[in-house]
Amino acid sequence: xxxxxxxxxxxxxxxASLLVGCGTTNAPEGASGESGQVESEAAETEAxxxxxxxxxxxxVGPDSGTHMEMWSFVEAHNTFYAQxxxxxxxxxxxxxxxITFTTYPYGxxxxxxxxxxxxxxxxxxxxxxxxxxVPNVYEGVDQWLYxxxxxxxxxxxxxxxxxxxxxxxxxxxxxxxxxxxxxxxxYWNLAELEKYNITxxxxxxxxxxxxxxxxxxxxxxxxxxxGKYFTSVDTGGADWLWIAMAEYGEDWTGxxxxxxxxxxxSVKKMLTMQQGWLNDKVAEVSPDGHVDLEAGYQNILxxxxxSFPKAMWYMSRFKNYMPxxxxxxxxxxxxxxxxxxxxxxxxxxxxxxxxxxxxDPALAADFLCFAKMSPEGxxxxxxxxxxxxxxxxxxxxxxxxxxxxxxxxxxxxxxPYDVLNSIKDNIGTIMTVEIxxxxxxxxxxxxxxxxxxxxxxxxSALAEAQNAVDLEQ
Amino acid sequence: xxxxxxxNITGGAGAIxxxxxxxxxxxxxxLSFKKFLYSQKxxxxxxxxxxxxxxxxxWIYPLFSAIIMSFQDIGAVTTKFIGIKNYTKLxxxxxxxxxxxxxxxxxxxxxxxxxxxxxxxxVLMDSNLVKAKGLWxxxxxxxALTSVVISGTLFRLMFSEYKTGQLNVLMTMLxxxxxxxxxxxxxxxxxxLLLCCWRWTGxxxxxxxxxxxxxxxxxxESADIDGATSWQKFKFITIPLMKPTTIYVLTxxxxxxxSMFLESFMLWAGNSSPNNIGLTIVGYLxxxxxxxxxxxxxxxxxxVLMVLGLIINFVxxxxxxTLKKEED
Numbered sequence: 001x002x003x004x005x006x007x008x009x010x011x012x013x014x015x016a017s018l019l020v021g022c023g024t025t026n027a028p029e030g031a032s033g034e035s036g037q038v039e040s041e042a043a044e045t046e047a048x049x050x051x052x053x054x055x056x057x058x059x060v061g062p063d064s065g066t067h068m069e070m071w072s073f074v075e076a077h078n079t080f081y082a083q084x085x086x087x088x089x090x091x092x093x094x095x096x097x098x099i100t101f102t103t104y105p106y107g108x109x110x111x112x113x114x115x116x117x118x119x120x121x122x123x124x125x126x127x128x129x130x131x132x133x134v135p136n137v138y139e140g141v142d143q144w145l146y147x148x149x150x151x152x153x154x155x156x157x158x159x160x161x162x163x164x165x166x167x168x169x170x171x172x173x174x175x176x177x178x179x180x181x182x183x184x185x186x187y188w189n190l191a192e193l194e195k196y197n198i199t200x201x202x203x204x205x206x207x208x209x210x211x212x213x214x215x216x217x218x219x220x221x222x223x224x225x226x227g228k229y230f231t232s233v234d235t236g237g238a239d240w241l242w243i244a245m246a247e248y249g250e251d252w253t254g255x256x257x258x259x260x261x262x263x264x265x266s267v268k269k270m271l272t273m274q275q276g277w278l279n280d281k282v283a284e285v286s287p288d289g290h291v292d293l294e295a296g297y298q299n300i301l302x303x304x305x306x307s308f309p310k311a312m313w314y315m316s317r318f319k320n321y322m323p324x325x326x327x328x329x330x331x332x333x334x335x336x337x338x339x340x341x342x343x344x345x346x347x348x349x350x351x352x353x354x355x356x357x358x359x360d361p362a363l364a365a366d367f368l369c370f371a372k373m374s375p376e377g378x379x380x381x382x383x384x385x386x387x388x389x390x391x392x393x394x395x396x397x398x399x400x401x402x403x404x405x406x407x408x409x410x411x412x413x414x415x416p417y418d419v420l421n422s423i424k425d426n427i428g429t430i431m432t433v434e435i436x437x438x439x440x441x442x443x444x445x446x447x448x449x450x451x452x453x454x455x456x457x458x459x460s461a462l463a464e465a466q467n468a469v470d471l472e473q
Numbered sequence: 474x475x476x477x478x479x480x481n482i483t484g485g486a487g488a489i490x491x492x493x494x495x496x497x498x499x500x501x502x503x504l505s506f507k508k509f510l511y512s513q514k515x516x517x518x519x520x521x522x523x524x525x526x527x528x529x530x531x532w533i534y535p536l537f538s539a540i541i542m543s544f545q546d547i548g549a550v551t552t553k554f555i556g557i558k559n560y561t562k563l564x565x566x567x568x569x570x571x572x573x574x575x576x577x578x579x580x581x582x583x584x585x586x587x588x589x590x591x592x593x594x595x596v597l598m599d600s601n602l603v604k605a606k607g608l609w610x611x612x613x614x615x616x617a618l619t620s621v622v623i624s625g626t627l628f629r630l631m632f633s634e635y636k637t638g639q640l641n642v643l644m645t646m647l648x649x650x651x652x653x654x655x656x657x658x659x660x661x662x663x664x665x666l667l668l669c670c671w672r673w674t675g676x677x678x679x680x681x682x683x684x685x686x687x688x689x690x691x692x693x694e695s696a697d698i699d700g701a702t703s704w705q706k707f708k709f710i711t712i713p714l715m716k717p718t719t720i721y722v723l724t725x726x727x728x729x730x731x732s733m734f735l736e737s738f739m740l741w742a743g744n745s746s747p748n749n750i751g752l753t754i755v756g757y758l759x760x761x762x763x764x765x766x767x768x769x770x771x772x773x774x775x776x777v778l779m780v781l782g783l784i785i786n787f788v789x790x791x792x793x794x795t796l797k798k799e800e801d
Contacts, residue, residue: 107764114766118549136766139549235747287635289747295635437765441745449747453656471565 065096068125084371125358147173151365155373176351180387191328196222236289244270246345246428312388543772559773580730595681613675625739684718
């Protein structure tokens with residue numbers, strides 16, 4: 001009899017373990033307080049294997065409100081949305097919302113989102129989508145995502161149009177709400193340059209890339225030290241090439257209608273110029289491929305490079321990784337190839353989307369646009385996240401742009417928004433379309449390495465890249 | 474059948490009869506279940522059922538599903554059959570060719586390294602030449618217990634191109650220039666193979682060690698009587714009798730080598746390596762299927778990998794005679 005019981009238990013356990021494998025694992029939900037207080041439940045778990053493990057889960061808002069789920073890959077974004085949700089609930093007593101915010105690692109979150117959209121189940125109401133992933137998530141256009149066209153109407157007039165366009169779908173609908181412009185500017189370590197008699201006036205005088213190269217040579221000569229360079233060029237990111245394209249008004253993606261072409265004059269010019277810098281020891285190749293990585297921050301802290309172009313959101317990297325650099329750095333617009341060209345381009349970004357699976361997509365869209373496009377939300381984005389906001393009406397607002405209590409306004413030697421205001425009409429856009437990830441991958445894994453590391457001829461490297469891109473279109 | 478008849482007959486009768494029939498029904502039920510379970514024909518199937526079910530659901534179904542999907546273009550909203558287009562595209566896809574070359578190279582070198590050396594270590598462990606055998610075995614085996622995620626990250630930091638990377642510190646101490654280890658094909662291949670050997674030498678050694686234990690010691694004794702040298706004993710007794718173990722290790726090494734992904738994924742902190750020097754077939758499958766959401770094409774990559782793995786192993790097993798009928 002005993003044996004029977006044991007064998008019955010064992011077989012039950014076997015069947016149960018078999019079935020458990022089929023079940024889905026839901027992210028743990030944080031308990032929510034009746035008063036709408038934030039109760040956070042940080043799940044510090046190790047992410048291993050393929051299962052997406054949330055890094056943090058928080059529920060905000062009253063139980064009586066419409067319940068929604070929101071995912072992000074940056075915890076600071078979720079903290080921001082949570083604070084904006086409290087404001088929304090204060091201002092809209094008849095449209096209360098309760099949101100469970102979950103932060104996942106970058107790759108896991110996007111894969112989970114795409115899978116849930118494709119299978120039409122399990123998607124959150126709202127979700128952050130990184131620029132590079134936009135084409136994958138936008139593939140299902142209005143079958144997957146809810147257009148924000150109506151919800152953003154109250155704020156649309158003040159928003160930078162080129163930035164909104166970057167988050168439009170192939171059907172012309174607005175699906176993503178942007179965080180920032182991502183305007184590319186030049187960062188200069190003026191404290192270091194001054195040690196070698198290069199003044200702010202010298203830096204301000206740089207108009208073209210030729211001026212920039214000349215100043216670089218002057219610095220390298222004055223410094224005369226092994227391992228110290230004027231700038232670093234990237235093999236793991238296409239930012240420099242985006243700047244070049246924006247300056248000449250070109251776009252290798254060809255937009256939604258056209259064909260992709262990477263063999264552009266602007267790209268060739270930039271790559272050829274960079275090869276020259278490497279030969280003249282004006283530049284080095286960025287350690288680990290680009291400046292926005294640990295090795296890149298260390299390179300800056302070690303004063304191995306003293307200038308580089310990067311989007312304005314890179315300011316937050318100074319705050320988070322290089323706070324000791326306070327007071328050393330100066331921001332200007334980027335040099336151009338020929339006078340009169342655009343001198344900046346919007347790079348990177350997070351477009352937040354509302355999915356069609358949402359319990360109340362219209363309400364979710366209204367909240368999203370309030371959080372990311374209203375002056376209140378934009379002020380908070382600048383204060384908490386340090387991004388160059390898309391609401392242009394704020395740029396010239398003294399209490400916003402010159403606020404001395406703001407970390408970034410005192411961190412740099414000049415006011416970041418002064419630079420942004422001066423380049424307001426010169427910010428170009430490179431479209432992010434279906435072919436974009438293919439181009440980006442080919443350029444960042446192969447072409448840039450061939451040209452900058454192996455010294456390969458620019459034309460043949462680009463021809464090879466074009467072949468790879470053509471295979472996909 | 475008896476209890477059904479019973480219950481039918483007694484259906485309209487009194488309560489006592491009904492109760493009696495109920496108990497006999499129950500009894501009959503248990504009996505037939507017992508009969509079913511204890512029957513020599515069905516029992517094996519019942520006991521094998523959990524395996525058959527999991528094998529069907531998690532292996533057979535995905536396998537056929539993947540073969541079908543490899544002939545499809547799986548879009549966000551619509552899915553359509555496109556014939557062999559995915560396969561013709563693979564023929565032209567230079568990145569896939571690089572991934573194939575990388576995987577084959579890796580498989581070849583791991584087989585070349587992970588069979589002779591573990592065999593040698595196993596023979597040493599089995600001899601009287603080594604002291605503190607337990608310690609050595611543990612030291613060689615411990616890496617297999619660590620997660621690839623952690624060891625891959627550690628190797629990445631060791632091989633960092635930055636001056637503070639362990640190997641570059643060593644290079645500087647030796648007065649040599651710092652190297653960009655993971656950007657050059659040759660040095661990155663060394664890093665990958667080192668990681669692989671560090672992890673798997675101990676495991677393969679244990680396989681060989683268990684193989685050695687099964688060799689009859691009297692064979693060595695009779696060889697000693699015949700005056701055989703150590704080398705002759707190794708060549709004419711150990712190697713031939715270790716053949717089954719070696720074939721097993723070779724077969725799993727071929728599969729493991731061809732399907733390697735995580736090591737490369739961790740070493741380059743992602744699926745993108747400069748000039749794709751670290752991209753493997755499975756890495757490319759992951760890139761296409763998951764990162765680019767092109768499941769149809771990814772399935773074609775998977776099917777090609779499966780077919781190649783099967784061909785290589787069947788040829789290998791055919792050549793060394795494993796597939797031949799046992800001779801009496």
